[in-house]
Amino acid sequence: TFAPRWVAAMLTTVLGTSAGGGAATSLGELDRQAGDGDFGTNLTSAFTRVQDEIAATSPQTFTAWLTAVSRGFLGTGGTSGPLFGMFFRDIARCAAGDSPTLTELADGLTAAVATVQRYGKPQVGHKTMVDALVPAAQKLSEQAAAGVDPVRALNASAEAARAGALTTRDIVARRGRASYVGEVARGVLDPGAAAVALMIQCAAAAVAG
Numbered sequence: 001t002f003a004p005r006w007v008a009a010m011l012t013t014v015l016g017t018s019a020g021g022g023a024a025t026s027l028g029e030l031d032r033q034a035g036d037g038d039f040g041t042n043l044t045s046a047f048t049r050v051q052d053e054i055a056a057t058s059p060q061t062f063t064a065w066l067t068a069v070s071r072g073f074l075g076t077g078g079t080s081g082p083l084f085g086m087f088f089r090d091i092a093r094c095a096a097g098d099s100p101t102l103t104e105l106a107d108g109l110t111a112a113v114a115t116v117q118r119y120g121k122p123q124v125g126h127k128t129m130v131d132a133l134v135p136a137a138q139k140l141s142e143q144a145a146a147g148v149d150p151v152r153a154l155n156a157s158a159e160a161a162r163a164g165a166l167t168t169r170d171i172v173a174r175r176g177r178a179s180y181v182g183e184v185a186r187g188v189l190d191p192g193a194a195a196v197a198l199m200i201q202c203a204a205a206a207v208a209g
């Protein structure tokens with residue numbers, strides 16, 4: 001089913017496998033170029049905690065799986081830890097049953113993005129994770145309302161997240177540590193936005209089976 005596949009895909013993407021390293025390394029490198037350099041270790045420790053949560057709780061429902069992800073992030077430092085923690089807590093709450101409907105997932109994503117914006121105060125264009133999250137949520141809601149099938153809808157949302165993340169490259173930051181370095185951040189992709197694009201891509205892969 002969807003939740004264990006999504007979580008497994010994120011773990012593999014971020015942490016890597018015995019065959020090779022995960023995205024945490026290159027995302028951490030982006031934070032070194034325009035932030036304080038800890039994003040890679042923050043992500044690695046969050047997903048390591050996610051693995052511990054899964055081992056300790058044996059999640060059986062969508063809510064339990066995504067709660068494990070939330071708790072992994074909530075236990076982690078950096079700005080991204082609590083923001084992703086609250087983000088995944090809202091996602092965890094979106095489904096009553098075992099797997100969310102496309103509409104439930106779209107509503108959950110929309111609520112989760114609103115929570116991130118309430119706490120972090122970022123608007124689109126401030127060079128944060130929100131630059132990928134807002135277009136991803138908008139696209140998923142549009143697709144759900146249009147009755148598009150889940151595989152195509154999630155793929156369209158992932159593509160919107162990717163395009164949104166890419167827009168962060170050519171701007172300076174208005175939020176987060178990258179805002180302290182001014183023009184130095186121009187030319188550097190925002191690692192939080194890039195991470196979001198990967199997370200939504202993992203969801204799309206999970207729904208496709």
Ligand code: ADP
Binds near residue numbers: 077078079191
């Ligand atoms: P820190 O800046 O505390 O070291 P991390 O390195 O863990 O935090 O995370 C950095 C990421 O967090 C950035 O790439 C950005 O996407 C996101 N971020 C930073 N500040 C904010 C904010 N105020 N609102 C939303 N996202 C933010």
Ligand code: MG
Binds near residue numbers: 031036
């Ligand atoms: Mg950092």
Ligand code: MG
Binds near residue numbers: 036038078079
């Ligand atoms: Mg930091």
